[in-house]
Amino acid sequence: MRIAELSRRTGVPVPTIKYYRREGLLPPGELSSPNQAQYGEEHVRRIRLIRALVDVGGLPIAAVRDLLAVVDAPAVSVHDTLGAVLHRLIPARTVPEGETWAAVGKELEGLLRERGWVYEPGSTALQTATAALATMRELAGPTFAQRGLLEVYADAVERVAAAEIELAGSRASSVDSIVEGAVIGTVLGETLIGALRHVAQESASAKRFRN
Amino acid sequence: MRIAELSRRTGVPVPTIKYYRREGLLPPGELSSPNQAQYGEEHVRRIRLIRALVDVGGLPIAAVRDLLAVVDAPAVSVHDTLGAVLHRLIPARTVPEGETWAAVGKELEGLLRERGWVYEPGSTALQTATAALATMRELAGPTFAQRGLLEVYADAVERVAAAEIELAGSRASSVDSIVEGAVIGTVLGETLIGALRHVAQESASAKRFRN
Numbered sequence: 001m002r003i004a005e006l007s008r009r010t011g012v013p014v015p016t017i018k019y020y021r022r023e024g025l026l027p028p029g030e031l032s033s034p035n036q037a038q039y040g041e042e043h044v045r046r047i048r049l050i051r052a053l054v055d056v057g058g059l060p061i062a063a064v065r066d067l068l069a070v071v072d073a074p075a076v077s078v079h080d081t082l083g084a085v086l087h088r089l090i091p092a093r094t095v096p097e098g099e100t101w102a103a104v105g106k107e108l109e110g111l112l113r114e115r116g117w118v119y120e121p122g123s124t125a126l127q128t129a130t131a132a133l134a135t136m137r138e139l140a141g142p143t144f145a146q147r148g149l150l151e152v153y154a155d156a157v158e159r160v161a162a163a164e165i166e167l168a169g170s171r172a173s174s175v176d177s178i179v180e181g182a183v184i185g186t187v188l189g190e191t192l193i194g195a196l197r198h199v200a201q202e203s204a205s206a207k208r209f210r211n
Numbered sequence: 212m213r214i215a216e217l218s219r220r221t222g223v224p225v226p227t228i229k230y231y232r233r234e235g236l237l238p239p240g241e242l243s244s245p246n247q248a249q250y251g252e253e254h255v256r257r258i259r260l261i262r263a264l265v266d267v268g269g270l271p272i273a274a275v276r277d278l279l280a281v282v283d284a285p286a287v288s289v290h291d292t293l294g295a296v297l298h299r300l301i302p303a304r305t306v307p308e309g310e311t312w313a314a315v316g317k318e319l320e321g322l323l324r325e326r327g328w329v330y331e332p333g334s335t336a337l338q339t340a341t342a343a344l345a346t347m348r349e350l351a352g353p354t355f356a357q358r359g360l361l362e363v364y365a366d367a368v369e370r371v372a373a374a375e376i377e378l379a380g381s382r383a384s385s386v387d388s389i390v391e392g393a394v395i396g397t398v399l400g401e402t403l404i405g406a407l408r409h410v411a412q413e414s415a416s417a418k419r420f421r422n
Contacts (some may be wrong), residue, residue: 045350052346079420086409117414125409132403135263139256140395145403152374153404154411156367161411163363165419184351186412192343192356193364193408194401198297198336200365200372201397203328208376209290 003029006039010047017047025050025065027072049184057187063088067187071179078169081179087124089186097134100142104134111150115158164189214240217250221258228258236261236276238283260395268398274299278398282390289380292390298335300397308345311353315345322361326369375400 007014020026026046029037046068053059053067066088070081108130112119119126136145164185168178218225231237237257240248257279264270264278277299281292319341323330330337347356375396379389 049350052350056343056346077420079416082416082420083413086413089409112410117410118417119410119413123410123413125406125413129403129406129410132267132399132406135267136395136399136403139260139263139399140392144392145396145400149374149378152370153400153407156371157404157408157411159363160367161408161415163360165412165415167360169419181351181355184347185356186409188343188347188350189356189364190405190408192340192347193368194405195336195340195343196364197368197372197401197404198300198397199323199328199330199334199340200368201376202294202297202330202334202336204372204376205290205293206329208380209288209293 001039003037003039006043006047009044010051012047012051020047020050023061023065025061025068049180052184053187056191058191059187067183071183078178082168082182083120085179085182085186100137101130101134104137105130107147108133108150111147111154115154117158160193212250214248214250217254217258220255221262223258223262231258231261234272234276236272236279260391263395264398267402269402270398278394282394289389293379293393294331296390296393296397311348312341312345315348316341318358319344319361322358322365326365328369371404 001009003014003017007017010017017026021028026043029039029043032038050064050068053064054061059067067085070084070088073081073084105126108126112126133145133150168181168185212220214225214228218228221228228237232239237254240250240254243249261275261279264275265272270278278296281295281299284292284295316337319337323337344356344361379392379396
Protein backbone atom coordinates (compact mmCIF):
# COMPACT_ATOMS: atom_id res chain seq x y z
CA MET A 1 0.00 0.00 0.00
CA ARG A 2 1.06 3.61 -0.49
CA ILE A 3 1.69 6.00 2.37
CA ALA A 4 -1.81 7.57 1.99
CA GLU A 5 -3.40 4.15 2.56
CA LEU A 6 -1.02 3.46 5.48
CA SER A 7 -2.20 6.74 6.99
CA ARG A 8 -5.86 5.82 6.49
CA ARG A 9 -5.41 2.34 7.99
CA THR A 10 -3.63 3.59 11.11
CA GLY A 11 -5.32 6.98 11.58
CA VAL A 12 -1.87 8.59 11.74
CA PRO A 13 -1.28 11.64 9.46
CA VAL A 14 1.20 11.30 6.59
CA PRO A 15 3.64 13.93 8.01
CA THR A 16 3.76 11.97 11.28
CA ILE A 17 4.51 8.75 9.41
CA LYS A 18 7.32 10.55 7.54
CA TYR A 19 8.64 11.81 10.88
CA TYR A 20 8.72 8.23 12.23
CA ARG A 21 10.65 7.22 9.10
CA ARG A 22 13.21 10.02 9.55
CA GLU A 23 13.62 9.19 13.25
CA GLY A 24 14.26 5.54 12.42
CA LEU A 25 11.19 4.21 14.24
CA LEU A 26 9.64 2.78 11.09
CA PRO A 27 11.54 0.60 8.58
CA PRO A 28 11.59 1.87 4.97
CA GLY A 29 8.95 0.69 2.53
CA GLU A 30 9.84 -1.09 -0.70
CA LEU A 31 10.54 1.35 -3.53
CA SER A 32 8.18 0.71 -6.44
CA SER A 33 9.51 3.77 -8.28
CA PRO A 34 12.23 6.31 -7.35
CA ASN A 35 9.84 8.36 -5.21
CA GLN A 36 7.06 5.90 -4.43
CA ALA A 37 7.34 3.44 -1.54
CA GLN A 38 5.07 0.47 -0.85
CA TYR A 39 4.22 -0.47 2.74
CA GLY A 40 2.94 -3.72 4.19
CA GLU A 41 1.09 -5.10 7.22
CA GLU A 42 4.32 -4.97 9.26
CA HIS A 43 4.27 -1.17 8.87
CA VAL A 44 0.64 -0.98 10.05
CA ARG A 45 1.56 -3.07 13.07
CA ARG A 46 4.68 -1.05 13.84
CA ILE A 47 2.80 2.28 13.69
CA ARG A 48 0.12 0.92 16.04
CA LEU A 49 2.87 -0.16 18.45
CA ILE A 50 4.50 3.29 18.32
CA ARG A 51 1.15 5.04 18.98
CA ALA A 52 0.40 2.72 21.89
CA LEU A 53 3.78 3.35 23.52
CA VAL A 54 3.43 7.12 23.09
CA ASP A 55 -0.30 7.70 23.66
CA VAL A 56 -1.09 5.05 26.26
CA GLY A 57 2.35 4.32 27.69
CA GLY A 58 3.33 8.00 27.83
CA LEU A 59 6.87 7.36 26.50
CA PRO A 60 8.84 10.10 24.71
CA ILE A 61 9.76 9.38 21.08
CA ALA A 62 13.46 8.93 21.96
CA ALA A 63 12.57 6.16 24.44
CA VAL A 64 10.38 4.48 21.83
CA ARG A 65 13.27 4.52 19.34
CA ASP A 66 15.63 2.90 21.86
CA LEU A 67 13.07 0.22 22.69
CA LEU A 68 12.34 -0.60 19.06
CA ALA A 69 16.06 -0.96 18.40
CA VAL A 70 16.05 -3.79 20.96
CA VAL A 71 12.92 -5.32 19.42
CA ASP A 72 14.57 -5.25 15.98
CA ALA A 73 17.99 -6.52 17.06
CA PRO A 74 18.63 -10.25 16.60
CA ALA A 75 17.66 -11.83 19.92
CA VAL A 76 20.46 -13.58 21.78
CA SER A 77 18.72 -15.06 24.79
CA VAL A 78 15.40 -14.33 26.45
CA HIS A 79 16.97 -13.13 29.69
CA ASP A 80 19.50 -10.83 28.00
CA THR A 81 16.89 -9.36 25.66
CA LEU A 82 14.39 -8.80 28.47
CA GLY A 83 17.20 -7.16 30.42
CA ALA A 84 17.93 -4.84 27.48
CA VAL A 85 14.23 -3.90 27.24
CA LEU A 86 13.95 -3.21 30.96
CA HIS A 87 17.19 -1.26 30.97
CA ARG A 88 15.89 1.10 28.26
CA LEU A 89 12.58 1.64 30.02
CA ILE A 90 14.06 3.27 33.07
CA PRO A 91 15.44 6.68 32.10
CA ALA A 92 18.58 7.58 33.97
CA ARG A 93 17.43 10.34 36.34
CA THR A 94 19.71 13.30 36.66
CA VAL A 95 18.94 13.85 40.31
CA PRO A 96 21.72 15.16 42.54
CA GLU A 97 22.44 12.74 45.33
CA GLY A 98 21.19 14.11 48.63
CA GLU A 99 22.24 13.27 52.16
CA THR A 100 19.79 10.44 52.64
CA TRP A 101 20.78 8.80 49.36
CA ALA A 102 23.46 6.36 50.52
CA ALA A 103 21.44 5.24 53.54
CA VAL A 104 18.32 4.69 51.43
CA GLY A 105 20.31 2.71 48.86
CA LYS A 106 21.61 0.38 51.57
CA GLU A 107 18.13 0.03 53.05
CA LEU A 108 16.62 -0.99 49.70
CA GLU A 109 19.44 -3.40 48.87
CA GLY A 110 19.08 -5.02 52.29
CA LEU A 111 15.33 -5.42 51.78
CA LEU A 112 15.73 -7.03 48.35
CA ARG A 113 18.60 -9.26 49.46
CA GLU A 114 16.47 -10.59 52.33
CA ARG A 115 13.75 -11.39 49.82
CA GLY A 116 16.23 -13.26 47.60
CA TRP A 117 15.93 -11.02 44.55
CA VAL A 118 18.55 -11.56 41.81
CA TYR A 119 19.67 -8.45 39.92
CA GLU A 120 22.74 -6.78 38.46
CA PRO A 121 24.69 -4.58 40.88
CA GLY A 122 24.31 -0.95 39.82
CA SER A 123 20.94 -1.72 38.16
CA THR A 124 19.41 1.45 36.68
CA ALA A 125 16.01 0.45 38.04
CA LEU A 126 17.41 0.16 41.56
CA GLN A 127 19.05 3.58 41.22
CA THR A 128 15.71 5.06 40.18
CA ALA A 129 13.98 3.40 43.13
CA THR A 130 16.68 4.84 45.40
CA ALA A 131 16.21 8.31 43.90
CA ALA A 132 12.43 8.12 44.42
CA LEU A 133 12.63 6.92 48.03
CA ALA A 134 15.42 9.34 49.00
CA THR A 135 13.47 12.26 47.51
CA MET A 136 10.27 11.22 49.31
CA ARG A 137 12.09 11.18 52.65
CA GLU A 138 13.88 14.48 51.97
CA LEU A 139 10.59 16.19 51.12
CA ALA A 140 8.15 14.58 53.52
CA GLY A 141 10.40 13.70 56.45
CA PRO A 142 12.54 10.68 57.41
CA THR A 143 9.58 8.68 58.70
CA PHE A 144 7.87 8.74 55.30
CA ALA A 145 7.57 5.41 53.41
CA GLN A 146 9.11 3.31 56.16
CA ARG A 147 10.03 -0.36 56.09
CA GLY A 148 6.42 -1.55 56.52
CA LEU A 149 5.24 0.22 53.36
CA LEU A 150 8.36 -0.82 51.42
CA GLU A 151 7.62 -4.45 52.31
CA VAL A 152 4.08 -4.01 50.94
CA TYR A 153 5.51 -2.52 47.71
CA ALA A 154 8.17 -5.24 47.33
CA ASP A 155 5.63 -7.96 48.03
CA ALA A 156 3.18 -6.52 45.47
CA VAL A 157 5.69 -6.20 42.61
CA GLU A 158 7.22 -9.60 43.42
CA ARG A 159 3.85 -11.29 42.84
CA VAL A 160 3.19 -9.14 39.77
CA ALA A 161 6.58 -9.86 38.17
CA ALA A 162 6.41 -13.59 38.92
CA ALA A 163 3.00 -13.84 37.21
CA GLU A 164 4.17 -11.74 34.24
CA ILE A 165 7.39 -13.66 33.60
CA GLU A 166 5.63 -17.01 34.02
CA LEU A 167 3.01 -15.98 31.44
CA ALA A 168 5.69 -14.67 29.07
CA GLY A 169 7.47 -18.01 29.21
CA SER A 170 4.34 -20.14 28.81
CA ARG A 171 2.71 -18.11 26.06
CA ALA A 172 5.51 -17.29 23.70
CA SER A 173 6.66 -19.55 20.92
CA SER A 174 9.86 -17.62 20.08
CA VAL A 175 12.29 -15.18 21.63
CA ASP A 176 10.99 -12.49 19.22
CA SER A 177 7.41 -12.84 20.41
CA ILE A 178 8.56 -12.86 24.07
CA VAL A 179 10.37 -9.57 23.46
CA GLU A 180 7.48 -7.83 21.71
CA GLY A 181 5.10 -9.09 24.40
CA ALA A 182 7.50 -7.86 27.08
CA VAL A 183 7.60 -4.36 25.60
CA ILE A 184 3.80 -4.19 25.39
CA GLY A 185 3.24 -5.79 28.77
CA THR A 186 5.89 -3.76 30.56
CA VAL A 187 5.02 -0.31 29.17
CA LEU A 188 1.23 -0.59 28.95
CA GLY A 189 1.18 -2.74 32.08
CA GLU A 190 2.77 0.16 33.95
CA THR A 191 -0.04 2.46 32.78
CA LEU A 192 -2.62 -0.19 33.74
CA ILE A 193 -1.14 -0.84 37.18
CA GLY A 194 -0.69 2.89 37.87
CA ALA A 195 -4.29 3.64 36.89
CA LEU A 196 -5.64 0.71 38.94
CA ARG A 197 -3.60 1.95 41.93
CA HIS A 198 -5.40 5.29 41.64
CA VAL A 199 -8.82 3.62 41.53
CA ALA A 200 -7.79 1.51 44.54
CA GLN A 201 -6.60 4.64 46.40
CA GLU A 202 -9.92 6.37 45.65
CA SER A 203 -11.73 3.32 46.97
CA ALA A 204 -9.59 3.02 50.12
CA SER A 205 -9.95 6.77 50.74
CA ALA A 206 -13.74 6.56 50.41
CA LYS A 207 -13.84 3.75 52.96
CA ARG A 208 -11.40 5.47 55.33
CA PHE A 209 -12.26 9.19 55.16
CA ARG A 210 -15.72 9.71 53.67
CA ASN A 211 -18.37 10.50 56.28
CA MET B 212 16.72 35.88 50.82
CA ARG B 213 17.15 37.22 47.31
CA ILE B 214 16.61 35.16 44.17
CA ALA B 215 20.38 34.49 43.81
CA GLU B 216 20.44 32.92 47.28
CA LEU B 217 17.25 30.95 46.52
CA SER B 218 19.01 29.61 43.42
CA ARG B 219 22.11 28.67 45.44
CA ARG B 220 20.06 26.93 48.15
CA THR B 221 18.02 24.84 45.69
CA GLY B 222 20.58 24.32 42.92
CA VAL B 223 18.01 25.61 40.42
CA PRO B 224 19.21 28.35 37.99
CA VAL B 225 17.69 31.85 38.35
CA PRO B 226 16.04 31.78 34.88
CA THR B 227 14.29 28.51 35.81
CA ILE B 228 13.03 30.06 39.07
CA LYS B 229 11.70 33.01 37.08
CA TYR B 230 10.01 30.59 34.70
CA TYR B 231 8.30 28.85 37.65
CA ARG B 232 7.10 32.28 38.82
CA ARG B 233 5.68 33.17 35.41
CA GLU B 234 3.99 29.78 35.12
CA GLY B 235 2.34 30.23 38.52
CA LEU B 236 4.11 27.27 40.17
CA LEU B 237 5.89 29.44 42.72
CA PRO B 238 4.15 32.12 44.84
CA PRO B 239 5.59 35.65 44.56
CA GLY B 240 8.23 36.79 47.01
CA GLU B 241 7.75 39.85 49.21
CA LEU B 242 8.78 43.07 47.47
CA SER B 243 11.50 44.82 49.47
CA SER B 244 11.91 47.44 46.72
CA PRO B 245 10.10 47.91 43.37
CA ASN B 246 12.33 45.38 41.61
CA GLN B 247 13.74 43.33 44.46
CA ALA B 248 11.80 40.39 45.95
CA GLN B 249 12.58 38.52 49.16
CA TYR B 250 11.97 34.78 49.37
CA GLY B 251 11.57 32.50 52.37
CA GLU B 252 11.88 28.85 53.40
CA GLU B 253 8.47 28.10 51.86
CA HIS B 254 9.95 29.00 48.46
CA VAL B 255 12.92 26.68 49.00
CA ARG B 256 10.51 23.90 49.91
CA ARG B 257 8.22 24.57 46.97
CA ILE B 258 11.09 24.55 44.45
CA ARG B 259 12.32 21.23 45.88
CA LEU B 260 8.81 19.79 45.49
CA ILE B 261 8.60 21.00 41.86
CA ARG B 262 12.00 19.47 41.03
CA ALA B 263 11.05 16.18 42.64
CA LEU B 264 7.78 15.95 40.69
CA VAL B 265 9.54 16.80 37.41
CA ASP B 266 12.91 15.04 37.78
CA VAL B 267 11.95 11.97 39.80
CA GLY B 268 8.22 11.75 39.13
CA GLY B 269 8.59 12.50 35.41
CA LEU B 270 5.59 14.86 35.35
CA PRO B 271 5.30 17.62 32.72
CA ILE B 272 5.25 21.20 34.06
CA ALA B 273 1.53 21.62 33.19
CA ALA B 274 0.65 18.62 35.38
CA VAL B 275 2.77 20.01 38.23
CA ARG B 276 0.91 23.34 38.02
CA ASP B 277 -2.49 21.60 38.18
CA LEU B 278 -1.37 19.54 41.18
CA LEU B 279 0.04 22.52 43.08
CA ALA B 280 -3.24 24.38 42.51
CA VAL B 281 -4.94 21.60 44.49
CA VAL B 282 -2.25 21.69 47.19
CA ASP B 283 -2.71 25.48 47.53
CA ALA B 284 -6.53 25.48 47.47
CA PRO B 285 -8.29 25.58 50.84
CA ALA B 286 -8.91 21.93 51.71
CA VAL B 287 -12.54 20.93 52.07
CA SER B 288 -12.37 17.31 53.17
CA VAL B 289 -9.62 14.72 53.01
CA HIS B 290 -11.52 12.46 50.63
CA ASP B 291 -12.49 15.25 48.22
CA THR B 292 -8.98 16.71 48.20
CA LEU B 293 -7.35 13.31 47.66
CA GLY B 294 -9.85 12.75 44.86
CA ALA B 295 -8.84 16.07 43.27
CA VAL B 296 -5.14 15.12 43.50
CA LEU B 297 -5.70 11.68 41.99
CA HIS B 298 -7.90 13.10 39.26
CA ARG B 299 -5.15 15.50 38.15
CA LEU B 300 -2.51 12.79 38.12
CA ILE B 301 -4.12 10.72 35.41
CA PRO B 302 -3.85 12.60 32.13
CA ALA B 303 -6.89 12.12 29.92
CA ARG B 304 -5.57 9.94 27.10
CA THR B 305 -6.67 10.87 23.61
CA VAL B 306 -6.80 7.31 22.41
CA PRO B 307 -9.45 6.41 19.83
CA GLU B 308 -11.76 3.71 21.15
CA GLY B 309 -11.09 0.43 19.40
CA GLU B 310 -13.33 -2.58 18.99
CA THR B 311 -12.26 -4.32 22.17
CA TRP B 312 -12.80 -1.16 24.25
CA ALA B 313 -16.37 -1.67 25.44
CA ALA B 314 -15.80 -5.34 26.27
CA VAL B 315 -12.63 -4.55 28.21
CA GLY B 316 -14.38 -1.76 30.13
CA LYS B 317 -17.12 -4.15 31.22
CA GLU B 318 -14.55 -6.81 32.15
CA LEU B 319 -12.62 -4.37 34.37
CA GLU B 320 -15.74 -2.98 36.01
CA GLY B 321 -16.96 -6.51 36.74
CA LEU B 322 -13.61 -7.41 38.30
CA LEU B 323 -13.55 -4.34 40.55
CA ARG B 324 -17.23 -4.69 41.53
CA GLU B 325 -16.60 -8.29 42.63
CA ARG B 326 -13.74 -7.02 44.78
CA GLY B 327 -15.99 -4.38 46.37
CA TRP B 328 -14.06 -1.33 45.16
CA VAL B 329 -15.80 2.03 45.63
CA TYR B 330 -15.18 4.64 42.91
CA GLU B 331 -16.92 7.32 40.88
CA PRO B 332 -18.57 6.09 37.69
CA GLY B 333 -16.66 7.45 34.68
CA SER B 334 -13.46 7.70 36.77
CA THR B 335 -10.55 8.99 34.65
CA ALA B 336 -8.26 6.39 36.19
CA LEU B 337 -10.62 3.58 35.17
CA GLN B 338 -10.79 4.99 31.63
CA THR B 339 -6.99 5.00 31.48
CA ALA B 340 -6.87 1.41 32.75
CA THR B 341 -9.41 0.46 30.07
CA ALA B 342 -7.34 2.21 27.37
CA ALA B 343 -4.19 0.37 28.49
CA LEU B 344 -5.79 -3.07 28.62
CA ALA B 345 -7.72 -2.65 25.34
CA THR B 346 -4.53 -1.51 23.58
CA MET B 347 -2.54 -4.45 25.00
CA ARG B 348 -5.13 -6.90 23.65
CA GLU B 349 -5.36 -5.15 20.27
CA LEU B 350 -1.59 -5.27 19.84
CA ALA B 351 -0.65 -8.58 21.39
CA GLY B 352 -3.81 -10.63 20.84
CA PRO B 353 -7.06 -11.20 22.78
CA THR B 354 -5.49 -13.75 25.13
CA PHE B 355 -2.96 -11.19 26.44
CA ALA B 356 -3.34 -10.04 30.07
CA GLN B 357 -6.23 -12.37 30.88
CA ARG B 358 -8.32 -12.53 34.04
CA GLY B 359 -5.64 -14.36 36.05
CA LEU B 360 -3.07 -11.59 35.55
CA LEU B 361 -5.68 -8.86 36.13
CA GLU B 362 -6.54 -10.48 39.46
CA VAL B 363 -2.83 -10.38 40.40
CA TYR B 364 -2.67 -6.67 39.45
CA ALA B 365 -5.90 -5.80 41.30
CA ASP B 366 -4.79 -7.74 44.36
CA ALA B 367 -1.38 -6.01 44.37
CA VAL B 368 -2.69 -2.45 44.10
CA GLU B 369 -5.47 -3.16 46.62
CA ARG B 370 -2.89 -4.05 49.27
CA VAL B 371 -0.68 -1.13 48.26
CA ALA B 372 -3.51 1.43 48.38
CA ALA B 373 -4.88 0.12 51.68
CA ALA B 374 -1.44 0.49 53.31
CA GLU B 375 -0.90 3.96 51.79
CA ILE B 376 -4.27 5.38 52.82
CA GLU B 377 -3.99 3.88 56.30
CA LEU B 378 -0.55 5.50 56.74
CA ALA B 379 -1.82 8.83 55.38
CA GLY B 380 -4.62 8.82 57.94
CA SER B 381 -2.46 7.79 60.90
CA ARG B 382 0.48 10.06 60.19
CA ALA B 383 -1.07 13.34 59.22
CA SER B 384 -2.09 15.98 61.68
CA SER B 385 -4.03 18.17 59.22
CA VAL B 386 -5.79 17.95 55.88
CA ASP B 387 -3.00 20.12 54.39
CA SER B 388 -0.27 17.72 55.42
CA ILE B 389 -2.32 14.75 54.18
CA VAL B 390 -2.61 16.44 50.79
CA GLU B 391 1.07 17.28 50.43
CA GLY B 392 1.99 13.78 51.59
CA ALA B 393 -0.50 12.32 49.10
CA VAL B 394 1.08 14.25 46.22
CA ILE B 395 4.59 13.13 47.18
CA GLY B 396 3.56 9.56 47.95
CA THR B 397 1.40 9.14 44.86
CA VAL B 398 3.79 10.63 42.28
CA LEU B 399 7.13 9.45 43.66
CA GLY B 400 5.51 6.23 44.86
CA GLU B 401 4.60 5.49 41.25
CA THR B 402 8.25 5.92 40.22
CA LEU B 403 9.35 3.74 43.16
CA ILE B 404 6.83 0.97 42.47
CA GLY B 405 7.54 1.06 38.71
CA ALA B 406 11.29 0.80 39.29
CA LEU B 407 10.89 -2.00 41.86
CA ARG B 408 8.66 -3.87 39.38
CA HIS B 409 11.53 -3.72 36.87
CA VAL B 410 14.02 -5.08 39.40
CA ALA B 411 11.51 -7.82 40.29
CA GLN B 412 11.03 -8.65 36.60
CA GLU B 413 14.79 -8.87 36.12
CA SER B 414 14.98 -11.17 39.12
CA ALA B 415 12.07 -13.38 37.99
CA SER B 416 13.52 -13.51 34.47
CA ALA B 417 16.94 -14.57 35.81
CA LYS B 418 15.33 -17.38 37.79
CA ARG B 419 13.08 -18.48 34.90
CA PHE B 420 15.20 -18.05 31.78
CA ARG B 421 18.89 -17.84 32.63
CA ASN B 422 20.78 -21.07 31.99
